[in-house]
Amino acid sequence: MLLTLGMLGWELCLLELLSGGFGVPASALAPRLARDAMLLFPLWLVALWSTRPEKPRDAAALSLCFLLLLLPVAAGRALVQRSQARPSSSEAAEGQAVSATTRTLEDEGRFLCATVNADVSAVSPEPANDSLVATAWTGMRDALLLQVPVLPLTLLLLRRRSRPAASEARAATPALGPLIFLGLLCGWSSDGGPPAPRVSSPLEREAACRPGAPVRTYSVAAISVDLPLNAHGDHQPQGLMYVLEERLPAVREQERRPWPERTAPGLHGEPIQPLVLRANLGECLLLHFTNRLATGPAALRIEGLPATVRGRGPEGGFVPGTAVPPGQGLTYVLSLPESAEAEGTYLLHDSEEGGAREARGLFGALVLEPAGAVYSDASTGEPLRHGAGWEALIDVPTGEHFRELVLLYHALGPPEAADVRTASGAPLPVLDEMAGPFRTGAFGVNYRSEPRFDREELLPEEHEQRPASRRGLATPALRSYLGEPVRLRIAHAGSAEFHVHHLHGGNERRGGGEPPRLLSPGRGQTLRLGKPGDFPRAPGSFLVHCHVPNHFTGGEWLEWHVFSARQPGLAPLPSPR
Known part of the structure; x- marks a missing residue:
C-alpha cells in the first residue's frame, strides 16, 4: 500500500511539472488516481511475491521485477486508450459551437498512467504516425517515467523493515505522510460539490473570452x-x-x-x-x-x-x-x-x-x-x-x-x-x-x-x-x-x-x-x-x-x-x- 501511494504521489508531481500546474477539482482527479491504484496495487503484490525481499540489497531486484510487469501493462493500457480516444460524432446543444477536433485527453489527466496516449505533445518529439507500435511505445515510455521513484521507495521501506521490531511502530508513523499529501492534493480547488462547467483546460479558463461565448x-x-x-x-x-x-x-x-x-x-x-x-x-x-x-x-x-x-x-x-x-x-x-x-x-x-x-x-x-x-x-x-x-x-x-x-x-x-x-x-x-x-x-x-x-x-x-x-x-x-x-x-x-x-x-x-x-x-x-x-x-x-x-x-x-x-x-x- 505504501509503495502504491508513493507512486500516486509521483504521478501528481509529474502532473505539476509537465501539464502546467493544478487547479483541478477532486471530482476529476480522484477517479483517475483510483484507477491507477487499482492497476498498481496488484502489480506490487506480484512483484513482492516473486522477489520476496528482506534486505535493502533486494531493492534492485524488486524494482526490476516491477518494471518488467509494468511495461506490458502500460503498453496495453495505451492501446486501449487509443481505441477509446477516437473522436465520436455527437450533436451539440442548440446554439452551442461544436468542438471541431475532439481533444482526446483532458490536460489534468494527460500524464497519469491511466490515461497514457500517443499524443503527448508537450514532451514528445514529432510522432511519425498514429500506429499501434507508436501508441504502445508511448505507454512504455510513460511507464519508464513512473519507474523513477521505485528504487528509492523500495530502499526506504526495506531499510525500515530491516530495523528491530521495537522501532517498527515508530517507523510506520511517517507512512501517514503520503496519505495526508494525497488527500490535500485531491482536495485542491474542490468545494465538495459537483464539478463546475469547464471549457477544456486551465488554459482556456484563463482566456479573455466573453462570458457565455460558444x-x-x-x-x-x-x-x-x-x-x-x-x-x-x-x-x-x-x-x-x-x-x-x-x-x-x-x-x-x-x-x-x-x-x-x-x-x-x-x-x-x-x-x-x-x-x-x-x-x-x-x-x-x-x-x-x-x-x-x-x-x-x-x-x-x-x-x-x-x-x-x-x-x-x-x-x-x-x-x-x-x-x-x-x-x-x-x-x-x-x-x-x-x-x-x-x-x-x-x-x-x-x-x-x-x-x-x-x-x-x-x-x-x-x-x-x-x-x-x-x-x-x-x-x-x-x-x-x-x-x-x-x-x-x-x-x-x-x-x-x-x-x-x-x-x-x-x-x-x-x-x-x-x-x-x-x-x-x-x-x-x-x-x-x-x-x-x-x-x-x-x-x-x-x-x-x-x-x-x-x-x-x-x-x-x-x-x-x-x-x-x-x-x-x-x-x-x-x-x-x-x-x-x-x-x-x-x-x-x-x-x-x-x-x-x-x-x-x-x-x-x-x-x-x-x-x-x-x-x-x-x-x-x-x-x-x-x-x-x-x-x-x-x-x-x-x-x-x-x-x-x-x-x-x-x-x-x-x-x-x-x-x-x-x-x-x-x-x-x-x-x-
Whole structure:
C-alpha cells in the first residue's frame, strides 16, 4: 500500500511539472488516481511475491521485477486508450459551437498512467504516425517515467523493515505522510460539490473570452511533407504544411501513394491541401498548436486578429507570433469579433522573417462565418466533421444559405530558390517571358500547380510515363449550381509577390466574367456571386487564373464548373426558409 501511494504521489508531481500546474477539482482527479491504484496495487503484490525481499540489497531486484510487469501493462493500457480516444460524432446543444477536433485527453489527466496516449505533445518529439507500435511505445515510455521513484521507495521501506521490531511502530508513523499529501492534493480547488462547467483546460479558463461565448477548438500541427503539385508528378519535396492532428495519418498515407495516384482531379477531399478552418463571429476560438517539424522552430500567426497565447517556455509564456522548438506547443485564444463586417478570410502563417517557410507551404486560412452558421460537406451534404476544408455549404440561421469556395494563391519562390521537381527528381525548367525569368510549377493555388510548357520537348520521358487517364487538372475545381449564392473567398499566401485573381466568363467584351482583383500579401477578399443576374448567367465551364502572365504560365489556373442539373458528388444547398 505504501509503495502504491508513493507512486500516486509521483504521478501528481509529474502532473505539476509537465501539464502546467493544478487547479483541478477532486471530482476529476480522484477517479483517475483510483484507477491507477487499482492497476498498481496488484502489480506490487506480484512483484513482492516473486522477489520476496528482506534486505535493502533486494531493492534492485524488486524494482526490476516491477518494471518488467509494468511495461506490458502500460503498453496495453495505451492501446486501449487509443481505441477509446477516437473522436465520436455527437450533436451539440442548440446554439452551442461544436468542438471541431475532439481533444482526446483532458490536460489534468494527460500524464497519469491511466490515461497514457500517443499524443503527448508537450514532451514528445514529432510522432511519425498514429500506429499501434507508436501508441504502445508511448505507454512504455510513460511507464519508464513512473519507474523513477521505485528504487528509492523500495530502499526506504526495506531499510525500515530491516530495523528491530521495537522501532517498527515508530517507523510506520511517517507512512501517514503520503496519505495526508494525497488527500490535500485531491482536495485542491474542490468545494465538495459537483464539478463546475469547464471549457477544456486551465488554459482556456484563463482566456479573455466573453462570458457565455460558444467555444470552438482545433488542434493544429506544423509538419514536413512532400507536396504533390499535379498528376505529372511535379512536387515540392521539402514542403511544409499545417494540418489537423487527427488528419495527420491520412496525410502520411497520401504521401506514400505512387505518383499517378498521389493527386486526383479537382482537389476534392484530399488530405494534402492547405488548412482552411472555420469559426463563427462571436465565438471563442482555441487553437492548440504543436510544432512537429523534425528541426527548426515554427509558429501559427493569425493575420489581422488579436490573440492571447498561453504556454510554458523559458520565460513562463509566449507572445503572439513567437515560434516554438520541435516537439513543443502552445495555445492561441481568440475572442472573435461580433460585427458582421469582420466576416471573411484571415491568413494563418509562420512568423519567420522573409517568408521562406510560407513559400514552402506553411500557411492556411481562418474563415469567419456569420453568427450561428452550421457547416456541411459540399460533396455529400452531411455535417462537416472537421469544420475544415476549402469548400463547404454554409447554413446561416438568420440569413441565406451559400456555397463557400476558398482559394489561396501562392508562389514557391524565385527561380533560384523554388525547389520544384519532376517525379524523377529533376528541377522543373526555368522560362523567360515578358515579366522575366521564372520556374514552371513555382506558382500555385491551394498547393496545386498546372504549369503550361512543352513537356514533350523539355521532358519527353516524363510525358511518356504519365498515364493519359490522369491528365485532369489537379488545381481546385470550383463547382456550383446555376442560381445558387456563392461566396468565393480568395486570399494571398506565401511570398511578397502580388497576385491578380481573374474570372473569365466567355466573351469579355460583352460583359461576361468578373473584373480582375488585386491580392496584396496576407490579405483576403470575398466575392459574392451566383445570384440571378450575377455571374455566372449560364451553365458551363469558366477559366479562373492569376492575371500576371508568368503566374498563369507557371501554374496558377483552374476551372469553375456551373451545372443546371443535379450532379453526383455535388450536394445542393438546402431549400430556402
